[in-house]
Amino acid sequence: MTGTDPTRVHALIVGIEQYDAGSGWDLPGPARDAVRLHGLLRDAGVPAEQLRLHLAPLPPYRPGIAHRPADHATLRRVLVRELALAQGDVLWVWWGGHGVLDRSGHVRLFCADATTADKVGIDLDSALDRYASDAVPGLAEQFWVVDACETFEEALAFRDPLPPAQLPVGRRTLAHRQTVLRAAGRGRAAANDPVRATGLFSDVLLGLLPGLTPAPPAPPDPEELFPAVRERLGALREEGRTLQHPEIRLRSPERTEILSPAGPPAARRDVSPLVRAVDALLAYSLMNDPVERQLVVAQLGPDVTGTLPRHPKARTEAAGILNHLRRYRPAALWELYDAVVALDDDSRRRHELAEALTELETPKEGRRGPG
Numbered sequence: 272m273t274g275t276d277p278t279r280v281h282a283l284i285v286g287i288e289q290y291d292a293g294s295g296w297d298l299p300g301p302a303r304d305a306v307r308l309h310g311l312l313r314d315a316g317v318p319a320e321q322l323r324l325h326l327a328p329l330p331p332y333r334p335g336i337a338h339r340p341a342d343h344a345t346l347r348r349v350l351v352r353e354l355a356l357a358q359g360d361v362l363w364v365w366w367g368g369h370g371v372l373d374r375s376g377h378v379r380l381f382c383a384d385a386t387t388a389d390k391v392g393i394d395l396d397s398a399l400d401r402y403a404s405d406a407v408p409g410l411a412e413q414f415w416v417v418d419a420c421e422t423f424e425e426a427l428a429f430r431d432p433l434p435p436a437q438l439p440v441g442r443r444t445l446a447h448r449q450t451v452l453r454a455a456g457r458g459r460a461a462a463n464d465p466v467r468a469t470g471l472f473s474d475v476l477l478g479l480l481p482g483l484t485p486a487p488p489a490p491p492d493p494e495e496l497f498p499a500v501r502e503r504l505g506a507l508r509e510e511g512r513t514l515q516h517p518e519i520r521l522r523s524p525e526r527t528e529i530l531s532p533a534g535p536p537a538a539r540r541d542v543s544p545l546v547r548a549v550d551a552l553l554a555y556s557l558m559n560d561p562v563e564r565q566l567v568v569a570q571l572g573p574d575v576t577g578t579l580p581r582h583p584k585a586r587t588e589a590a591g592i593l594n595h596l597r598r599y600r601p602a603a604l605w606e607l608y609d610a611v612v613a614l615d616d617d618s619r620r621r622h623e624l625a626e627a628l629t630e631l632e633t634p635k636e637g638r639r640g641p642g
Contacts, residue, residue: 275489277316279360281410283349284309284322287341287368288329291384300463301367301418302328304473306336308365311480315488321359323349327368327383332468341368343382343391350398351438355407361490362402362410367470370395370419372457373433380419390429394436403449403522406441413447414490418454418470420461448523450493452476452500455515462513471513475503482560484583493519495585497530499559544631545597549589551627554620555611559585563614568592570610575603597631604628 286305290296309324325341328334339345354362369381370392378395385391395417402413424433454472455461462471479499483491497519507513519530557563564585568576578599580591596603608628612621 275361277488278318280317280488281321281357281359282312282363283354285325285341285366287327287383289327291386297329298463299329299465299468300470302326303468304367304470305365306334307477312488317488341382342384346382346393359409360411362413364415367418367473370421371424372421373424378421379433379436388431390433392436397437399449400440401438403447404441405444411447412490413449415451418461418473421455421457422460423458445524450490451520453518456518459515461515471507472517475500484561493521498553499556502554503556545594548593548627548631551624552589553585555615557614567610571603571606575600601632604632
């Protein structure tokens with residue numbers, strides 16, 4: 272969504288590190304991550320009064336910014352009475368804290384006043400249904416981010432059942448588009464880095480958002496964002512730092528689907544050498560950042576770069592560059608390879624990129640498809 276007017280953007284930003292349940296629930300990081308997102312949207316021109324920041328920070332952290340509490344009554348009131356009637360076009364919802372996947376398959380997000388005997392929280396699925404109904408007349412473009420565990424409720428052996436948490440829902444409409452990015456994946460925990468005091472998923476996402484096209488305050492293009500998120504979380508899994516598999520859900524009048532957390536099946540790469548080469552190139556996170564991508568392209572020399580097709584979307588530009596080099600400057604494909612691996616010499620990605628460029632340069636006889 273390009274050309275977003277920041278004065279038409281609203282956000283609910285929640286970061287809960289401390290719970291009434293006691294120190295066993297302490298979670299250093301979510302409040303700090305929430306403040307980072309608040310700063311990102313504020314710097315993008317969103318008015319301060321339209322950024323609803325709700326925190327329960329864990330001492331000794333002091334946010335140094337005005338915020339409201341993150342108890343159940345306050346957050347429910349914001350979702351039901353305040354934010355739902357906001358006049359605007361774009362909604363950001365960011366929630367960092369503890370969560371669980373209940374027995375009905377709904378994500379429950381615990382509020383700061385949750386205790387072991389009274390686990391009050393917000394039903395994420397109910398909130399999404401409300402914000403896709405006529406109870407919310409505006410805020411047609413919505414981007415929801417949830418960095419919370421989705422561990423199965425029964426696996427936690429709670430002594431007391433979860434209390435009801437549904438929000439009132441209006442009549443369904445076709446007026447809203449929702450992108451929902453969940454950190455953990457069904458039945459999994461969302462990892463936290465207690466030393467750096469950040470959620471692993473939140474840190475990845477906050478690092479990517481400023482370099483996307485469009486940039487905040489516009490909601491990001493999920494087709495651009497999710498491959499980069501998936502690749503970086505995959506690297507963290509390989510390092511043994513997490514087991515989570517992020518998930519992104521798209522719901523709009525034109526499209527309702529869940530993008531696979533595991534990435535496209537390998538068979539898709541056999542469609543054409545160009546598709547494989549684009550995928551291999553975009554596996555490098557630096558190629559999804561417009562500034563770093565420009566640094567790579569500049570290494571090809573002015574006689575090459577002056578003829579290349581350019582585009583603000585990473586995948587479109589990568590496809591155009593690779594197709595152009597294959598047709599007119601095949602030797603420069605390997606200059607591109609050298610420029611990329613000089614900045615990121617990951618052996619697995621390097622091997623795949625080399626094989627993909629070899630196939631692109633000399634496609635298999637009889638192969639049919641684009642390019």
